[in-house]
Amino acid sequence: MSCFPEKTRPAPERQKRFSSVLGLAAPTGRLLRWGSLLLLFLGLLPGLGGCKGGGKAANHGLCIAGSTSVQPFAEKLAEVYMQEHPGARIDVQGGGSSAGIFAAQQGAADLGASSRELVAAEKSLHEIAIAWDGIAVVVHPSNPLNNLSLEQLRQLFQGKITDWRELGLPPHSIDLITREEGSGTREAFEHLVMGKTEFTPSALVQDSNGAVREIVAGDPYSLGYISAGLVDEQVKAVAIDGVLPTRENIKKQVYKLVRRFLLVSRVPPAGECRAFVNFILGPQGQHLLEKEGLVGVN
């Protein structure tokens, strides 16, 4: 209950009303009550979401908020950790990297999860790298394309290269796929590839790694990017500047499109928080992350 203390409030109200209906109370009083319920409802609306209050208090469990790229992995880690430590409570929430970093700065979350690097203004936070993740550029398996330069990749997503002919393949328009605004993968891709330039508005937009992979798997003329951990036999990863996004290349950072998954906190983690971080960085947590398709830091 650490993250949503407000949620529990309406129940006693409801009970009271029910009993007063049975007791046939005066309708004028009821009008007031409806009004108060309405106000309560209004008050609840902005209160939804975020780890307000509670998060810091002892015995209330940990609250982790942030990147939606990190979220599934953090949930997995939390699940295993809670199984092994009965009584421990960890709440994992999404919201995006920036929201997570902000929550950690404000102390609204014990740990913020980020799939991008901290900017100068955020450097006061403690950062703990938990894993590496590569971003693979994928095409249909039948596509003969094997290699792209970083510059070609940028021009593709700027909309300057729109035909496969320009990459030395038989002429056909390229079905470019990107992720939705706010996605951690898109943010990292933008940072690593696009720099200050914008994505072409002609690109298809899909809202998950899975959806991008699904389209690339079905469309021989498509090109998209997904988390390297999710590349399977349905799609083909393309080498960037001659380097394939293999586990080895990502770990050594020879592959260019690599991002770190970070946990950030305002104060150095202590107590339960420390224990959870140690668990993630320990052999069990790292093994879990590797199994889910990431590359461990240790």
Next chain:
Amino acid sequence: MNKSKFIERVLFLLALSSISSLVIITIFIFEEGLPLILHTGLKDFIFSTHWAPTKGFFGIGAMIVSSLLVTLGAMILGVPLGLACAIVLAEFSSLRLRRLLKPTLELLAGIPSVVYGFLGVVWLVPLIRDHLGGPGLSLLAAAVILGIMILPTVISISIDALTAVPDVYRDGSIALGATEWQTVRRVVLPAASSGIITAVILGMGRAVGETMAVIMVAGNAIKLPTSILEPVRTLTSNIALELGYAAGRHREALFATGIVLFIIIMILNFSTTLITRRR
């Protein structure tokens, strides 16, 4: 106070509470979205097609146009089909056939939109990609899927409108020597026209508001389409795609998108009310 009076009051208050949720939603959307419209200016917000919310560009022009085009496409496909179906069911079919077909059509309305979207992705999109070209995820795919999705709405309301036409009209027309088809075309349809227009407008409302299926098949690119084979992003898709992560101005912009959508739906509903009242 007697018991029935009391129950009446309770029911009245319950009814009021459901309306109050509409009021709350309206206030909430406007409160969250208006600051952005005031910030960017109504003209830039509605007419600009440059949407890069994290870089400070909030133009939903392309999405308004796309929403309208997708809806128009759905109407072109769905209305003739639906109307034909309604005419057959209301005028030319036996009672047994009607008893069989009408529940089947109502079942169509019960299929969740994500299922339509899924069918669109695995069946319609590859079909368009292989035979017509383009990425397959396109305005056309969205229009076809929506055209099917609005059928139950269009058909059931049209049937109601057609069956509401008194039989004396038909009898009179037949007695004057008109054929059955002439009767339907010249007598029944004009008499039921306001109900049929209502059916079309309600179908439009459904098409404008549909989200899930459209996200899955429309491709969601943020530009003005130049052909029906190009991907488009509708207003609803824009909100659903980006709301999960949006903060600050970006979030406000999505609520402002909601305001535009809200106004479009209000106009549609209001015109239905006007038309039905005239009848």
